[in-house]
Amino acid sequence: MHLHGPRLTLRPLAPSDAEAVFALNGDPAVMRHFAAPMTREESDAWVARLIAHQRDRGYSFGAVELPGAGCIGVVGLLEIPWQAPFTPAVEIGWRIAPAYQRQGFAEEAARLALAHGFGRLGLERIVAFTPPVNEPSWRLMERLGMRRQGEFDHPRLPKDHRLRRHLWYRVTRPDWLAVRGLAEGGAQGTD
Secondary structure, eight states: OOEEOSSOEEEEOOGGGHHHHHHHHTOTTTTTTSSSOOOHHHHHHHHHHHHHHHHHHSOOEEEEEETTTEEEEEEEEEEOOSOOTTOSOEEEEEEEOGGGTTTTHHHHHHHHHHHHHHTTTOOSEEEEEEOTTOHHHHHHHHHTTOEEEEEEEOTTSOTTOTTOEEEEEEEEHHHHHHHTTOOTTOOOOOO
16 A cells, blocks of 8 residues: 655555665654664564564554655554553554655655555544643644543553653544544545
8 A cells, every 4th residue: 555645655564664764763853752772683583573463463564665765664554562541442643854854754654554544444533642741743643633532640660760650642534534524434545
């Protein structure tokens, strides 16, 4: 599945993307709102899990491909593998290389992922979460039409971790369709 926007393509990750993804996952600036930057081994294992998720479920985080620049980030949908007040659920998430941040690439790719999720995949709701300090991320959630639902303690972070508290957002299929003026069944994924 390749989703095409005005400036970029969102496509499934491939093993050949491991170097570009590690450039993101190993970068302290990109990972400042995560527990820690990933080692190369951790990043490669994450890519392998995303590729397996794509194979098994038909969706995952994908490579954000910009003509002339290659893979500049990862954006997409992922089934949450841990328990929280809002699980089971599918999350939308993004990581964009610093040179391409604040240029609308995460938003463009996220809109493609939402259209695919509510269109072809037929999902009923999609969630997102981030620490409160990550204002650019929660502001993007709001621009995407997501609404803040509350806060929770991330179960994969230690009780005393500075980022343990997270905000969580949700958008439902009816809300997403209403904002776009589409009738039920009018959402389409882009192949």
